[in-house]
Amino acid sequence: MKTRLIAALCALTAMTAPALAQQASPWPMAYKAAPVEAQLAKVKQGVNEGPFRPDWDSLRGFKTPAWFQDAKFGIFIHWGVYSVPAYANEWYSRNMYVPGNDAYNHHVKTYGPQNKFGYKDFIPMFKAEKFDPAAWVKLFQNAGARYVVPVAEHCDGFAMYQSSFTKWDAADMGPKRDVTGEIAKAARASGLHFGLSSHRAEHWWWYHKGRTYDSDVNDPKYAGLYGPAAPTGLPADKPDNWPDSDLLQNWSPPNKEFLNDWMARTSELIDKYQPELIYFDWWTSSPLFEPLMRDTAAYYYNRSAEWKAPGIIAYKGSQFAEGSAMFDLERGKSDALKLTPWQSDTSVSIKSWGYAQNDSYRTPKSLIADLIDIVSKNGNLLLNVGPRADGTIPQEIATVLQGMGAWLKVNGEAIYGTRPFLYFGEGPTKSGHVRQVGQFTEKNVTSFTREDIRFTTKDGHLYALGLERPADGAVLVKTLYAGTPYLDRQIDRIELLGSGAVTWQQTAKGLSITLPQSGADAMPYALRISFKK
Template sequence: MLGCAAVALVTPSAGAEVPGYQAKVDARLGSLKRGVAAGPFKSDWDSLRAGYRAPEWFRDAKLGIFIHWGVYSVPGFANEWYSRNMYVPGNTAYKHHVATYGPQSKFGYKDFIPLFKAEKFDPAAWVDLFAEAGARYVVPVAEHCDGFAMYNSDLTEWDAAQMGPKRDVLGQIATAARSRGLHFGLSSHRAEHWWWYYMGRTYDSDVKDPRYAGLYGPAAPMGLPADKPDHWPDGNQLQEWMPPSKAFLDDWTARTTELIDTYRPELIYFDWWTAAPMFQDRMRDTAAFYYNRSRGWGGQGIITYKASQMAEGSATFDMERGKTDALKLQPWQSDTSVSVHSWGYAKDDTYRTPQSLVSDLIDIVSKNGNLLLNVGPKSDGTIPDEVVTVLKGMGGWLKVNGEAIYGTRPFKFFGEGPTKSGQVRVGGQVEQSAIKGYTPADIRFTTKGNTVYALGLARPADGAVLIKTLYAGTPYLDAPIKSVELVEGGKIDWAQSPTGLKVTLPAARLADPYPYVLKIRTR
């Protein structure tokens, strides 16, 4: 195992170049302490669990847009981990970087920043597209693991307002979203920055230059086997990693409170390394502070998390590129990307189809979840044509069938059919097992008032549908079925029998690759 003495490690404060940095951090920590003390939420799991409820807007919204956009979009190679992988000898990104840009001692990640011009970035146009796609909330990444903040920060000079685009990207997206009536959230991946650039310290690279410590530092040893720099422990092994210093934790806390107070997000997504044991106290403090602040603004802030950093019931659970196979009693979220191999823009990536994503949205909503769908814009601020096509395709379906999605609640049983959901490992990425598609026997349910919606995830070739759950006398309905309609239009025949609800779809609609929706009334 590596120790601190294995490499000459220089770890100046992350914001050392900022005048009055320590005083600003101290002021933020003091504000946090006062915000927690003000209540009603306290910094303990019982208090957080007792007071937290996902707000109704979130339960009604169902679809949000995640945005991974940063300096990593300039090389646009492989995935958004380029900033780290370009410093890992043997990694394909390392080889690509040397071949394309030269050695890391001459051209480092910092040298991409002047090329990150965002000259075509139009936040209003972005939000118009997201609204056309049917999204009801927007969650840009405020800071990825690379350490370059996409907002105007008082705690670092390495941000988009002072370098690269020279615009407060996060703030401009927030303004555009709110003016369009969409809810605004943000995500923080700052925690991983503690060890992100460590491999760049093991040979001659610009990571070792103290002039760039504000971007690359601390670049600390991970405490992992030296011969396995890409080994990632599971949630039970995070204690094996080299714990971050108090200075780094203070910086993380200060940056988080800065984001909360400056941008007033309605949702915050915390990435996985905040599940490391040394963040536990910080997560409780941050949650209490954020929830109290949100109450002061007249709302309930949402924290979404995907590991073990929050106690169950104190925030909203998120599954990355995965879904549950069961109806969950509490609202939850799944996040995935339109692009298959990367969250940020990458040349020659492959993309999901709008039909497959609509099917996943239906499956998630039927189980009391929301879908946070990611897009990765190019470095100039344009969204790839492939992504635009997918978003517009989804939006077209939702314009017709959205009544079965928005504002709905789970039925007594989420659905029926053979296809299972979950998470599988593919090349180091977590991918949805349902990408391969659903069968005509896969049906999902949602409800609104006295209406039950049955959503067929694939259309049968002969048009014959049998919904076994809704057989005559089923305990899942309060009364016999009175009417069945196809939401997209077209005459259908139906009958409720002891074996199920039998429906015949119009022959003219059977070639449609999108799911269909049946509107079922019992009174």
């Protein structure tokens, strides 16, 4: 459904943007014209200095750096003011202003009406008094992660970094710390790569429902947090097949001031934190963002070339030309091997990206199976955690990360630094959907079978990784049958990582392997296959 909404919005913007712009007058932003213009001048200079230009032909010169292809596993962090109410999910900041929404009813019952207690009033409660970035990074390292990507600004408009373009940031309010900067420093000090994510584009319409009744969104004093809160902009000639959605019925294209502010904030993040990866959320897919996407890519690629640390842009929609950035699948996977590196992002928590009370959580086994499946298809897994408002990571999440790390300590050589085999794997279980590019196709837990096997390669070895270990130890790798065209050398030795050599036989039916017997809920396994010289 979300993909359909995005496509419909893009189509509407392309066809009716001028009419919508005339109908809609968004709530005034706290727009700092002078510093924004100064930053835009810097961007204009930067897009014309360096190896890249702001056109798609030039930007197709983007190459995914080797560190990313080697890393395979990163940590995503959704942390912000929404972790204070910790109700339902990270959309609380919007949903609490939508009459009839469960979060709206919960808010009124728990905190009072929105004109007396608004989202802004959670900020002083967001103290982050136990936030220890070094401890976070240690946990992530123990989990086996090789890069860290915090959300620098979510759709709620509260920047989790020290910004020159708003006072509504974590350095001036709430924690009164440059959260993004501290995570960057801790990550790099420990040898992890650092990226960041921006969801600022969605902020254009995020709080608009709060303008339809008596709420604090209507108070000009808080325009820096709630603005623009774009009001309804539905055209009179709405298509008959228009999705029945609050988002679509109350949406208008962003104006020049908002786009300029977005560009200034995005380039500020690039300059200030020099991320090795930038992740953009959905709404930059609007055609009105297209020139900004080209400018952002050229500026970022040119700047990162100066730092001699080529940057990566991860995107989920259609806002970048193929080959100019790296494609990402949200809560989904590809069901085929991709020739270029890609990324899948999902969360340890099932119901929410940010911390929410009474959430459910994935298991280490299910996430390791996903990691193997993704890596075999030339992808990376970016796994999200949602810390509490005080800065602690829930024990349920820490336990999952520790379980993943224990597996990777034994089997990591079949994951890190690997490259795809000629064929990603075999087995009956499908993951993702090629036609729908896998967005939101994730199930909470995918049930793999003993026949689901994936392949990776490194240093002349072939690795066969089973997603479900058979209790009786009998494995048959059908792809590697005697005479298979996928092998150009004879097998010499097969070892179970963490255990040692295993017995095997290559027949017309496949490669038959005998593993030590295991328990019913054993973790996935990895086999190192060596060849005769």
